[in-house]
Amino acid sequence: METRGYFMIGFPGETAEEIERTISLSVELPLDWASYTITTPNPGTEIYEEGRRNGRFPSDYWRDYTLGKVSGPPGFFTSDEMSESDLRALLRSAYKRFYLRPGLIARKIARPRFWKEIPEIARTLFQLRRSRSR
Numbered sequence: 457m458e459t460r461g462y463f464m465i466g467f468p469g470e471t472a473e474e475i476e477r478t479i480s481l482s483v484e485l486p487l488d489w490a491s492y493t494i495t496t497p498n499p500g501t502e503i504y505e506e507g508r509r510n511g512r513f514p515s516d517y518w519r520d521y522t523l524g525k526v527s528g529p530p531g532f533f534t535s536d537e538m539s540e541s542d543l544r545a546l547l548r549s550a551y552k553r554f555y556l557r558p559g560l561i562a563r564k565i566a567r568p569r570f571w572k573e574i575p576e577i578a579r580t581l582f583q584l585r586r587s588r589s590r
Contacts, residue, residue, distance in 0.1 A: 458488040465550065466494040466543045468503055468533040479550045483557070488564075489576075492550040494532050494543050503533070551584050 463482050465475045482490050497504035499518040507513055512531070520526045532540055554560070564570055564577070 459486065460489040460491065461485060461487045462491045462493075463550070464493055464495045465546055466532050466534075466538065468495075468506070469535070470495075471537060472542070472546070475546050479546070479553055482550065483553050487554075490550075490554045492547055492554075494547055496532070507533075548584060551580070555580060555584075 461482055463478055465478060479492075482492075495503070497507050497512075497517075499516075504518075508516065512533075517526065532543055534540055534543070564573065567573075
């Protein structure tokens, strides 16, 4: 059985120190895979409605998105302390810190199904490389 962890960073009001603690926790847990994402305000959620009330979105973003009036994500919850580039850098750091650990790499190579996992590993490495160029 494999274990996977899913982690969000960049929640409204979250500090860089809190994000670092989340990343450290993910690395300490005995997980086989980890996924990280920057918090995205989805319709119907409290943080999306809060963003609408506070003028973060000039309109109902997701309604306009589905009608083709806007494209791309609605944006991340940035602050004076955390810019979008800061969040993207922390996201890259999380993936590197988790997947480039020698112990994890050794455990993965030692598994009989390692060769079957290569496509997923390659996708992860490609995403890391692609996110660096943004």
